[in-house]
């Protein structure tokens with residue numbers, strides 16, 4: 001058992017320090033659980049400085065749980081654009097919808113009910129329960145792990161360290177009587193601030209630390225070694241081959257299905273390959289070519305990269321040479337090939353619709369078209385469902401191309417394509433392609 005620092009003294013110094021040096025943030029001082037929840041979700045994996053503007057904009061548009069629950073996911077994602085880690089946003093929206101469907105307009109206040117909501121892991125439960133409802137529940141993130149590992153000189157791997165820090169933090173949270181002005185929410189936020197601004201990973205400012213009097217790592221000269229770090233493994237590489245298909249000044253964009261890496265976000269349609277592509281293979285885009293029927297001429301337009309938390313992404317964009325086919329709309333090969341990458345076959349049942357006419361055509365004409373296609377959809381949908389299931393069962397192995405199942409295809413002009421909610425990686429690939437892509441006009445076909 002490591003030496004236990006004097007709890008009352010630690011709290012006293014922490015309270016004084018927090019009163020003077022705690023960060024002044026737009027969600028601090030707000031009492032609505034909804035606002036606290038939104039801020040905590042945004043703060044995960046994201047720097048405070050980045051979150052501030054997003055939080056204020058989000059709260060102006062979605063000031064309460066009802067407004068968030070009623071909004072379409074696409075709009076919520078568009079306000080999240082640039083923050084990254086879009087799974088957080090989807091789960092935030094899903095939890096709001098779940099509560100609203102149950103007739104709730106506020107977050108529940110019990111740990112059990114919070115833990116049952118989408119996106120509520122131990123950290124979010126602890127943060128929301130303590131800050132919004134005053135429950136003495138630790139909110140352990142990397143900051144707290146680091147502060148306690150150093151304070152108590154805990155030379156432990158991550159799992160035992162987490163268990164030990166949980167006990168230490170609970171000890172602090174229960175040390176003050178209920179109703180004390182320095183309550184659980186303030187203690188957790190003070191610890192977060194201490195880790196983020198003083199006990200920093202690489203440049204701790206021990207001379208300014210309110211806990212330096214008790215810090216064992218400092219007295220044992222072990223600050224730089226703690227917490228213990230595992231040597232990082234190389235990240236797996238995922239390559240995406242994306243198709244740049246422009247028709248009549250309109251660009252084909254695809255919305256990813258709600259779950260998965262780019263869930264709900266828009267980008268150029270394509271296929272994923274779970275490995276780094278070799279130069280020659282990348283240059284000819286063979287997995288994409290196979291997916292599109294193997295016949296179409298394609299030219300590599302751009303190549304971009306992005307490093308995510310758990311993997312590295314390579315994105316290759318190919319211009320598909322429709323104009324060389326001399327067709328009014330794409331070949332059967334392209335239609336069927338793209339059919340493989342769609343979950344909802346609706347858009348592909350009549351290629352002349354989705355290539356020749358913007359997808360979101362409104363009015364009488366669109367209504368007539370929908371009616372005419374309704375019969376065809378049922379039969380073709382069955383066929384596509386079987387194909388989709390086969391691809392799904394096949395899974396994504398090393399070196400295999402995987403067709404994502406898109407939720408929707410849309411023809412939009414270039415400016416509109418750039419306004420669709422997208423991830424930083426997909427946006428970068430699109431921008432690079434737009435810079436290089438030649439205009440393909442109807443006159444050339």
Ligand code: SF4
Pocket residue numbers: 147150151198199200204205206207209210211212215216217218223
């Ligand atoms: S004294 Fe230094 S190492 Fe110890 S808790 Fe404070 S900042 Fe961290």
